[in-house]
Amino acid sequence: QKEVEQNSGPLSVPEGAIASLNCTYSDRVSQSFFWYRQYSGKSPELIMSIYSNGDKEDGRFTAQLNKASQYVSLLIRDSQPSDSATYLCAVNNNAGNMLTFGGGTRLMVKP
Amino acid sequence: IAGITQAPTSQILAAGRRMTLRCTQDMRHNAMYWYRQDLGLGLRLIHYSNTAGTTGKGEVPDGYSVSRANTDDFPLTLASAVPSQTSVYFCASRKTSGSYFGEQFFGPGTRLTVL
Numbered sequence: 001q002k003e004v005e006q007n008s009g010p011l012s013v014p015e016g017a018i019a020s021l022n023c024t025y026s027d028r029v030s031q032s033f034f035w036y037r038q039y040s041g042k043s044p045e046l047i048m049s050i051y052s053n054g055d056k057e058d059g060r061f062t063a064q065l066n067k068a069s070q071y072v073s074l075l076i077r078d079s080q081p082s083d084s085a086t087y088l089c090a091v092n093n094n095a096g097n098m099l100t101f102g103g104g105t106r107l108m109v110k111p
Numbered sequence: 112i113a114g115i116t117q118a119p120t121s122q123i124l125a126a127g128r129r130m131t132l133r134c135t136q137d138m139r140h141n142a143m144y145w146y147r148q149d150l151g152l153g154l155r156l157i158h159y160s161n162t163a164g165t166t167g168k169g170e171v172p173d174g175y176s177v178s179r180a181n182t183d184d185f186p187l188t189l190a191s192a193v194p195s196q197t198s199v200y201f202c203a204s205r206k207t208s209g210s211y212f213g214e215q216f217f218g219p220g221t222r223l224t225v226l
Contacts, residue, residue: 032212043201043217044154051211088154092212097161098144098169099215101154 003027004091006102014110019076021105023089026070033065033072034099036088044088048074079109113137115218117202123224124192132187132221134202141207143185144169144215145177147198154201160185161207192225199223 005024013019021035032051036044050056050063050072062075072091076083089102118133136143145157146169156169160179174196176188185204189196199222205215 034214036217043220046214046216049214090215097142097167098156098159099212103153 003093003100004089004102006087006089006105008103009106010108011105012108012110013079015079015081017079017109019079019083019107019109021074021076021087021089021107023072023074023091023102024070025072025089025091025100027091027093027100028067028070030091030093032092033063034090035061035063035072035074036090036101037083038086038088038104040085076107079107081109081111083107084109115202115204115216117200117218117221119221120219121222121224123226124189126193126225127191130189130192130223132189132200132202132223134185134187134218135183136185136202136204136218137183138204138206138216139182140204140216141182142205142215143179144203144205145175145185145187146201146203147171147196148201148220149198157187157200192223194225197223197225 035048038044048063050065056063060077064073086104086106088104090099115136141162144159146154158177160166163182201220202218206213
């Protein structure tokens with residue numbers, strides 16, 4: 001079992017819809033969770049961090065964390081074609097000094 | 112403020128040659144990392160450094176070495192390049208403070224082709 005799991009997609013949503021990206025992790029002691037966006041041919045760009053259970057909102061993005069279920073998600077409201085990218089979930093490891101990345105979910109927002 | 116810079120942007124290298132990928136950050140971050148990204152395999156950690164003067168091995172360290180002489184620079188060296196080291200290489204840095212894992216930022220990457 002991978003330590004951080006994501007559905008590879010592609011996840012296709014129409015413009016203006018809510019895109020929901022999901023991630024599960026195996027290490028119960030993980031405390032820090034991140035979402036990165038990566039456009040094709042570019043480097044990963046940090047878009048959200050979350051450390052506590054519940055929701056964290058930043059503009060059109062909402063990160064949701066449920067440590068009991070070992071589940072973190074990213075919601076993108078009013079999806080735009082420019083949101084089309086691969087979204088990487090990252091979780092700190094049990095030693096606390098590095099991130100483990102999921103394989104990423106490719107999101108396609110269709111006009 | 113540049114953040115993290117990497118050089119070169121891309122490189123074609125003959126197998127057996129030595130190559131150093133450069134990474135410099137101006138954010139005074141304690142921790143730095145080198146990843147490679149390959150299609151279907153995602154981001155894999157090669158080496159890391161929690162602070163200047165220390166380094167550690169990641170998931171795929173074989174064939175690579177690093178040094179951390181100061182806070183800003185974290186070069187990655189391929190002593191004798193092989194075709195399987197063809198990849199996109201990303202350097203990253205993170206400020207370590209508090210009990211939570213601080214935000215980690217990536218450089219623009221180096222695309223390396225070994226023939």
